[in-house]
Amino acid sequence: MALDMRRVIDPDTYFDHNSPPTNLGWAHDEVDKFIKAQSPDQRIVLVTSGGTTVPLENNTVRFVDNFSAGTRGSCSAEQFLAMGYAVIFLYREQSLQPFNRNYSHNTKGVLSFLERTNGQIRIKPEWEEKMGQDLDNYQKYTQENKLLMVNFTTLSDYLFLLREVSLLVASLGPRVMFYLAAAVSDFFIPSHSLSEHKIQSATGDLTLHMNQVPKFLRPLVKNWAPLCFIVSFKLETDPELLGPKARHALEKYGHQVVIANMLHTRKFQVWLFTKEEAMRPAVIQISQDDLDAGRDIEQDLVEELARRHQQYISSTLQQD
Numbered sequence: 001m002a003l004d005m006r007r008v009i010d011p012d013t014y015f016d017h018n019s020p021p022t023n024l025g026w027a028h029d030e031v032d033k034f035i036k037a038q039s040p041d042q043r044i045v046l047v048t049s050g051g052t053t054v055p056l057e058n059n060t061v062r063f064v065d066n067f068s069a070g071t072r073g074s075c076s077a078e079q080f081l082a083m084g085y086a087v088i089f090l091y092r093e094q095s096l097q098p099f100n101r102n103y104s105h106n107t108k109g110v111l112s113f114l115e116r117t118n119g120q121i122r123i124k125p126e127w128e129e130k131m132g133q134d135l136d137n138y139q140k141y142t143q144e145n146k147l148l149m150v151n152f153t154t155l156s157d158y159l160f161l162l163r164e165v166s167l168l169v170a171s172l173g174p175r176v177m178f179y180l181a182a183a184v185s186d187f188f189i190p191s192h193s194l195s196e197h198k199i200q201s202a203t204g205d206l207t208l209h210m211n212q213v214p215k216f217l218r219p220l221v222k223n224w225a226p227l228c229f230i231v232s233f234k235l236e237t238d239p240e241l242l243g244p245k246a247r248h249a250l251e252k253y254g255h256q257v258v259i260a261n262m263l264h265t266r267k268f269q270v271w272l273f274t275k276e277e278a279m280r281p282a283v284i285q286i287s288q289d290d291l292d293a294g295r296d297i298e299q300d301l302v303e304e305l306a307r308r309h310q311q312y313i314s315s316t317l318q319q320d
């Protein structure tokens, strides 16, 4: 399979030529209700999480996927809630969700938190405390209107939903943080070039022509939500590229923070690039022992971002 990736189109053209997701109207109404239910000084974060798909067929059998389990996003959402934020969680369907992530994708084995005793199914004693906390937290935050979950599957779903939510929360200004941890495809096949039905193998090898996805961070920062505190992520596999690409993103889009991480060490180490710390980014890291003991790097990362977000809110209030 050969990939031919060329032609850059602008964001507006993208929306004109692709169909919105079926949950766009629902998401609009729910986000609108959610933000109206918050108190005037409530800090809000939009957490994006999981990878986008790029379908190869209109009746989709095959698609190109972006790597992301949703660990960063779901774990961060829990931390933001614990720090008093209201969270809009825009996530890839079937990826990890806050408070459910340890059960739906349990690495210790399917349903390994359950056992049968005297014919009765019950939670294993060692899981009871954690599960109880997760259940209580999930119920508390949803009932208090502090957690709203919106799902996407394709790149197109994601972009439409991101624009919709951004435009709705933009009026709340600096007290909104964007935490863009989703892994979003850089390439796509425009809908008019998609095969209607399943691509057949009878004709031999498959060559794909993929267009470059417009850079949506530009309109997000400049037009959709210009007063909000925006944190983007940069994932690389070549260590030589990570710093230069993170700095380039900051210069190009002019937002507040780029969090840089390497694929294989992302659970242990991340770098925070800002305009002031472009050459000496702050490092957040934990050890394998910390991880084994149940500590997630997101605890420290979210704490640090919440601190910086508070400074940003205070500095914009001083300017008024």
Ligand code: PAZ
Pocket (backbone or CB within 6 Å): 050, 067, 068, 069, 070, 071, 072, 073, 180, 181, 182, 183, 184, 233, 234, 235, 236, 261, 266
């Ligand atoms: O979801 P996950 O925990 O498996 O991975 C998180 C991540 C690596 C997708 C995230 O930290 C990230 O870097 N997101 C942006 C990816 C990108 O550059 O498109």
